[in-house]
Amino acid sequence: MSLGNLPFIASAMLVILGIYTLLFKRNLVKLVVGGSLIETGVNLFLVTFGYRTAGVAPIYTYAPAAKRMVLPTPQALTLTSIVIGMATTALLLSFAIHVYRHHGTLDARKVKELKG
Amino acid sequence: MTALVPHVPALLIAVPLLGAFLAPIVGKLGRTTRNGFVALVLLVTAALAALLAVRFLGSNGSPILYVMGGPDGFAVPLPSGMATPIRIMFEIDAMNVFMVLITALVTLCAGLFSFRYLRDRSGGDLFYALFLLLTTAILGLEVTGDLFNFFVFLEITSIAACGLIGFQAWQKRAPEAAYKVMTMYTLAGIFVLLAIGLLYAEHGGLNMAYLASAIRGSVVDQVALTFLFVGLGMKAAAVPLHMWAPDAYGEAPAPVSAVLVVNSQASLYGLFRVMFTIYGGVANAVLLGWLIVALALVTIFVGVTVALLQNDLKRLIAYGALSQIGYMLLGVGVALVTIPTKPDFGFVALQGGIFHMINDAACIGLLFLTAGAAIRAAGTRDLNRMGGLAHTMRLTSVLFIVGALALAGIPPFNGFASKFLIYEGSFQLNPFLAVVAVLSSILLLAVFLKAFQAVFLGPRPEGASVGGEAPLGMLVPMVVLAAVVIGFGLFPGFFVERIVTPAARALWYGRDAYIHAVLGGF
Numbered sequence: 001m002s003l004g005n006l007p008f009i010a011s012a013m014l015v016i017l018g019i020y021t022l023l024f025k026r027n028l029v030k031l032v033v034g035g036s037l038i039e040t041g042v043n044l045f046l047v048t049f050g051y052r053t054a055g056v057a058p059i060y061t062y063a064p065a066a067k068r069m070v071l072p073t074p075q076a077l078t079l080t081s082i083v084i085g086m087a088t089t090a091l092l093l094s095f096a097i098h099v100y101r102h103h104g105t106l107d108a109r110k111v112k113e114l115k116g
Numbered sequence: 117m118t119a120l121v122p123h124v125p126a127l128l129i130a131v132p133l134l135g136a137f138l139a140p141i142v143g144k145l146g147r148t149t150r151n152g153f154v155a156l157v158l159l160v161t162a163a164l165a166a167l168l169a170v171r172f173l174g175s176n177g178s179p180i181l182y183v184m185g186g187p188d189g190f191a192v193p194l195p196s197g198m199a200t201p202i203r204i205m206f207e208i209d210a211m212n213v214f215m216v217l218i219t220a221l222v223t224l225c226a227g228l229f230s231f232r233y234l235r236d237r238s239g240g241d242l243f244y245a246l247f248l249l250l251t252t253a254i255l256g257l258e259v260t261g262d263l264f265n266f267f268v269f270l271e272i273t274s275i276a277a278c279g280l281i282g283f284q285a286w287q288k289r290a291p292e293a294a295y296k297v298m299t300m301y302t303l304a305g306i307f308v309l310l311a312i313g314l315l316y317a318e319h320g321g322l323n324m325a326y327l328a329s330a331i332r333g334s335v336v337d338q339v340a341l342t343f344l345f346v347g348l349g350m351k352a353a354a355v356p357l358h359m360w361a362p363d364a365y366g367e368a369p370a371p372v373s374a375v376l377v378v379n380s381q382a383s384l385y386g387l388f389r390v391m392f393t394i395y396g397g398v399a400n401a402v403l404l405g406w407l408i409v410a411l412a413l414v415t416i417f418v419g420v421t422v423a424l425l426q427n428d429l430k431r432l433i434a435y436g437a438l439s440q441i442g443y444m445l446l447g448v449g450v451a452l453v454t455i456p457t458k459p460d461f462g463f464v465a466l467q468g469g470i471f472h473m474i475n476d477a478a479c480i481g482l483l484f485l486t487a488g489a490a491i492r493a494a495g496t497r498d499l500n501r502m503g504g505l506a507h508t509m510r511l512t513s514v515l516f517i518v519g520a521l522a523l524a525g526i527p528p529f530n531g532f533a534s535k536f537l538i539y540e541g542s543f544q545l546n547p548f549l550a551v552v553a554v555l556s557s558i559l560l561l562a563v564f565l566k567a568f569q570a571v572f573l574g575p576r577p578e579g580a581s582v583g584g585e586a587p588l589g590m591l592v593p594m595v596v597l598a599a600v601v602i603g604f605g606l607f608p609g610f611f612v613e614r615i616v617t618p619a620a621r622a623l624w625y626g627r628d629a630y631i632h633a634v635l636g637g638f
Contacts, residue, residue, distance in 0.1 A: 022303075028295065035302050042310050049317040073202075073316065077264055081309055084271045088302050091275060095282050095298065098291030111292055 007048040014041030028096040028106045032089060039085045043078045050074030124171060125182035125206040128164045128216065129256050132157055136248035143241030151231045154244045158227045161251065165220035169615075172213045177618065179209040179626075179633040181261070201323040201634055207261030209626055209633075210618035214470065215258040215385045217615065218477045221600065222378045223251045225593035226371035229485050232589030233371060233492065243283055243369075250276035250375060257382045261634065263312050263322045266386060270308060270351070273379050274301035280372040281364050293367035300350060300360040307347030314340040324394055325634035328627065333398035341399060344390050351383035353441055355415040362422075365434035370488020373430065374481035377437050381473050384441065388448060392623040393630050396455075405452030409542075412449050413552050415442030420556045423563045429490070429497045432567050433483050436523055436560060440476040444469045446553060447538045450545050451624070463624055465541025470623075471616040472534035475522065475604060479531055482519035482597040486512050489590050490571050493583035499567060504576035505583075512586050513572040515594050520568060522601045524561035530601050533608035 014037050021034025050071035058072035096106060103111050120127065135157030143150040172180060184204040208216075227247060234240055253272035260266050278301065282294025316322055318337060319330040331337050346357070353361035361380070365373045391404060419439025426432035447469020454462030489512050494502045506513040522529035525536075535557060543550035585591070604611050622630075 022299075031299065035299060035306075038303070038306055042306055042313065045310070046313045049313065073322070074313070077309075077313070077316070080264075080268060084268070084275075084305070087275055088271070088298065088305075091278060092295060092298050092302070095278075095291045095295040098282065098285045099295060102288045102291065 007044060007051075011041045011044035011048060014038070014044065017041075026108045028099060028108060028111070029093070031108070032092045032096065035092070036085065036089055039081070043081055043085075046074045046078045046081070121167070121171070123182070124164055124168050125180065125208060125259055126184070128161065128168060128259065129252055131164060132161050132248045132252040132255065135161075136245050136252060139244040139248060140241040143244075147235075147240065150241060150244065154227060154248065155231070157248060158224045158251070161255070162220040162224045165216045165255075168208065169213050169217060172208065172210065177210070177629075179207050179630055181633055182206040182208070201321070201326050204265050205261045205323070205634070206259045207325065207630065207633060208259050209630060210615075210622040211385070211388070211470075211626075212259050214474070214615055214619035215382065216255060218381065218474050219251070219254050219258060219378050221474075221597075222374055222477050222481050223247075223254075225481060225597050226374040226485070227251075229374075229488070229590050229593040230369070230371040232587050233488055234369065237284075239283070243280070246276045246279045246283070247372070247375070250280060250379065254375075254379055254382045258385060261324050263315065263324055263327065266324075267305065267308050267312055270383070270386070271305050273382070274298065274305060274351075277301070277364070277372075277376060277379055281368045281376075283369060283372070284367075287367075290367045293363035297360045297364045300357075304347040304350040307343045307350070311340040311343035311347065314343070323634060324389065325631045328394045328396065329631045329635055331395060331398050333395075337395075337398070341390070341395055345387065345404075348383045348387040348390070349411070352380045352387060353438055354411050354445060355418045355438070355442070358415065358418070358438055361438050362431050362434040365437055365484070366428060366431040370430070370484050370491070373434070373484040373488075374477075377480050377484075378477055380437075380441060381444075381477060384444060384473070388623060391448075391452060392455075393627050396627040401452045401455040405449050405455070408445050408449030408452060409549065412442045412445035413549065415439065415445060416553060416556045417442075420559045420563065424559070424566075427499050429487050429499055429502070429567060429571060430484070432499070432563065433480070433487055436483070436563065437476070437480045439556060439560060440472065440480060440523065442556075443535060443538055443553065444472050444476070446542055446549065447472060450538075450542045450549070453545060455624075458624070459544075461541045461544040463541075463620060464537055465545070466624055467612065467616055467620045468534050468537025468539075468541055470620050471537060471608075471612060472531075474616075475530040475534045475601075478597050478600040478604070479519045479522035479529070482515060482594060482601060483523065485590070485594045485597065486516040486519060487571075489586035489594070490516070493586065494571075499570040501577055502571045503574040504572070506572035507576070508583060509572070509585050511591060512594070513568075515598050516572065517568055518598050518601055520564035521561070522605065524564060525557040526561065528602070528605045530604035530608070533605055533612075537612075 018034045018037030022031060052068045052070050055068040055070035058069040099111055100106055139154060142153045253269045256269035278294045278298040281297055282291050284290040314336050315327055319327055350357040364376055416439045419435050423432050423435035447465045451462045451466035490505055491497050493505060522531040525531040539550045539553055
């Protein structure tokens with residue numbers, strides 16, 4: 001079954017939602033979620049353009065003869081990017097915890113030691 | 117030992133990477149052992165960088181290739197007979213060597229400085245793990261010849277750098293700064309990743325040389341260039357995407373601030389590589405050049421004027437550092453505008469922009485380290501509550517003034533040598549550019565004289581502790597950087613000819629050589 005351009009639209013939606021979150025939300029944890037959404041959108045985009053209709057996993061030894069394969073490189077890229085995304089999310093959340101300990105709030109409007 | 121010489125590019129990454137993960141383990145043996153270990157790792161890395169430079173000089177100017185994962189070349193032929201370079205490779209030309217030398221110099225000095233600077237704090241083992249990881253990733257950014265590998269190193273610099281910025285988590289401002297910087301870095305990384313995805317979708321390859329040969333300037337290529345430009349510009353702290361930089365430089369421990377400047381420069385190098393090599397000849401260089409010139413002027417202007425308003429010593433230097441990124445962009449932007457005709461003054465501007473990178477790394481590094489020493493002695497960063505430190509810290513105050521004068525472009529220090537080239541090149545494009553650059557430099561001098569006066573001169577504030585001169589372990593790295601500042605200022609011709617001109621030439625003329633080194637066999 002072909003999904004057509006649906007995955008591309010979905011990835012664009014994820015990116016737009018993420019940008020909306022980053023621009024209009026003020027909770028530090030929600031901002032992390034926004035960043036993750038953008039990242040997921042980009043990851044979906046990477047996997048999608050590597051997909052070939054009715055393709056099989058790109059493993060030579062097990063592939064049935066004369067079958068199309070999906071592109072392997074975008075999948076490798078996506079895996080790497082997911083791992084990196086996990087690290088950045090964890091780091092951001094740990095900073096959010098520290099900010100909360102110092103300020104007692106996660107509201108970005110109230111946390112503003114750094115101005116000018 | 118000689119068997120290892122061909123593997124210098126890989127060792128340059130492997131040594132600090134291994135060191136980073138061994139540092140916490142060695143730390144169990146005690147602080148002195150660990151410091152010795154970290155110093156050894158940094159020294160070996162610097163020696164490898166020097167060895168790389170020597171090897172490059174011997175290679176007659178053609179790029180050095182180092183292919184990961186096999187001696188039998190970098191193309192894995194497919195059953196169909198098609199072959200494209202898919203293995204991860206390092207490709208090192210004069211520009212890369214130049215960047216590696218900057219990084220080695222600054223990380224070595226900052227690392228040695230940090231031993232004494234951080235002696236009274238806990239968590240040093242993790243600090244050095246992150247510090248060496250940051251060193252690894254910056255070096256990786258500067259030698260890789262693969263765009264996705266570039267992205268991975270970019271993200272490692274982000275993570276390690278933010279870990280170091282937020283390192284002093286017990287302070288109120290550090291986690292906030294780290295959060296802010298990490299958000300910006302993540303966004304920048306996503307932009308770069310999106311661009312890489314677009315380029316792969318369009319050309320089916322991620323090798324920089326392969327992409328350079330395949331790019332024809334289609335719409336997708338242009339969109340990818342925009343994303344790369346925004347992402348890398350954000351990480352290099354070009355105004356209007358600079359808001360993270362003062363927080364990062366200001367809140368990080370002093371030696372880390374010095375390394376963060378090099379980190380920004382590494383992103384700037386990535387931008388230059390993209391514009392001159394990957395997109396050289398297909399992008400609209402004149403439009404791109406003017407855009408960069410405009411960004412450069414805004415960056416210089418904003419950096420200098422906001423620095424005037426600062427009351428926090430480290431934030432003041434941070435804005436100074438921001439304005440210097442503008443000077444590098446100005447030199448390169450002028451070069452890009454003139455690239456279709458390739459006149460001599462465009463090359464001069466490019467030389468100036470590139471030469472300014474090493475000068476800026478040395479003098480801003482020196483300023484951050486001296487400021488760190490001063491803040492440590494005074495116990496505060498507020499300019500209004502500091503004063504009179506010159507009575508006890510004679511050498512530190514002299515080193516600060518050396519760094520400040522160099523930054524403002526006063527002869528005979530190194531900042532003058534490179535800024536003069538930038539003025540010369542940009543004046544011939546449009547006198548207005550040179551006027552803005554010169555005026556901003558003078559304003560910068562005023563900013564730093566004010567800071568010098570507030571920190572080192574005048575009476576000591578009531579109740580301030582009487583500290584002595586900065587300890588020897590902190591003075592030596594500062595003196596080394598000051599020696600670079602003065603040496604490059606006294607003999608600019610020598611250094612320009614040896615390291616700057618080849619680097620500028622590699623960007624200006626080296627595109628074909630860069631592509632040929634990889635694809636020559638196809």
